[in-house]
């Protein structure tokens with residue numbers, strides 16, 4: 116990724132409607148990273164400036180009735196001009212007035228990115244559920260429907276997702292408002308409802324410097340709005356925001372290290388200065404080498420789950436190059452999960468396997484697709500893979516869960532009996548198969564057919580299931596109708612003449 120370099124080439128103009136406490140710090144921080152900040156406080160002025168801007172920040176920190184009306188006009192204008200908007204709903208958990216203003220902007224306007232702390236985001240999710248319940252009650256009353264629907268809506272509270280799970284909270288919010296959401300705290304979470312990543316970079320000193328949260332809103336606006344970034348081949352809204360978020364936290368780490376080196380301790384005053392210096396100094400390489408990402412699981416990721424290793428390309432001249440090319444094409448075309456299964460005749464061993472695995476992991480990170488390691492728990496630990504897949508003859512799931520409490524864990528299941536004998540509650544998903552005959556696994560069991568998937572689904576209505584074994588685009592609809600959340604595939608992709616076309620074919624279901 117070269118997002119920071121691109122940002123600095125064109126100094127995107129970011130208009131900040133922000134609170135009085137943080138204006139100076141926000142302007143300095145944006146200048147340090149290479150953006151051009153401008154503050155504005157009335158619609159007449161904004162009409163002149165916004166056509167030249169690449170992004171708008173609306174931070175409601177010191178809102179009053181006049182400013183509330185101004186923010187609404189500003190976002191309406193930005194939507195008309197197609198200028199991306201970042202909303203920072205400061206302290207909306209503390210007061211109904213500011214919460215209503217944020218809710219109105221989210222529900223009745225187009226917000227590109229929402230950034231808040233866990234309390235703020237949780238309050239908005241709760242308010243949205245209440246709004247939905249109210250609307251459902253009204254429509255239920257008018258059509259005299261049953262009342263269960265209200266209970267269903269109102270039961271989806273935010274209690275399951277607190278500060279401990281910023282990714283889950285961001286995902287809940289992204290789904291509730293259909294908006295890319297960043298939740299900041301000791302661990303940050305970012306989600307568009309489909310992809311969710313937690314970022315564990317940062318410094319404990321950040322909350323002690325006023326304005327670090329508010330500056331982040333403007334900082335991310337520069338990343339998402341910059342036309343120069345949007346021209347990059349690798350650009351998409353999620354990855355640009357993730358890169359900006361990580362850059363910000365990496366700058367905090369660098370600042371803390373500089374304070375340690377200069378003063379042998381980290382204190383707020385020197386940290387604030389060094390943080391601005393770090394923003395000025397930092398590069399895409401700093402983000403690349405220091406980023407600490409963790410992809411979280413959701414069942415939609417099972418949709419098109421590609422599995423392979425170099426042994427699946429043994430007919431080619433260079434199986435490693437062919438594998439990497441195929442994996443990148445599949446990622447570009449939209450696979451939702453990837454498993455490295457380097458195993459069997461012709462597979463890489465030792466250092467060659469590690470080096471290949473690192474290249475694959477980097478590709479997966481570029482596309483924010485979970486990188487799952489098959490069988491090799493030590494390598495999963497060494498590379499800090501997003502998850503692991505184990506079968507009935509691999510390491511026992513209770514030991515794997517103990518070793519990797521936060522990783523995605525997949526477990527192979529072949530029948531309802533095996534389901535009953537396994538600790539499936541420790542798994543995030545189960546891989547069920549082989550549905551059909553397969554050439555890709557020498558010791559595969561007898562095919563179970565789509566009915567075999569249905570048999571496992573019948574014993575557990577909730578568990579995420581991915582089907583496996585001899586699956587093609589043509590058989591996917593039937594398999595999904597029999598209860599699978601998605602399909603995992605080797606040969607239909609590795610042997611495809613047109614990888615992108617096949618992956619897109621799988622994605623239709």
Ligand SMILES: Cc1ncc(COP(=O)(O)OP(=O)(O)O)c(N)n1
Pocket residue numbers: 420422454456458489490504505506507508509525526527545546547556581583603
């Ligand atoms: C998604 C998925 N499902 C099943 C398997 C098979 O795992 P296992 O039974 O351990 O066999 P090997 O793949 O290790 O040969 C899988 N890998 N992925």
Ligand SMILES: Cc1nc(C(=O)O)sc1CCOP(=O)(O)O
Pocket residue numbers: 527546547548549550552553554555556559560583584585586603604605606607
């Ligand atoms: C890795 C694997 N596991 C299976 C199981 O039944 O558990 S079948 C299988 C191979 C899947 O490859 P293809 O899509 O080429 O058939």
Ligand SMILES: [Mg+2]
Pocket residue numbers: 489490504505506509
């Ligand atoms: Mg295995």
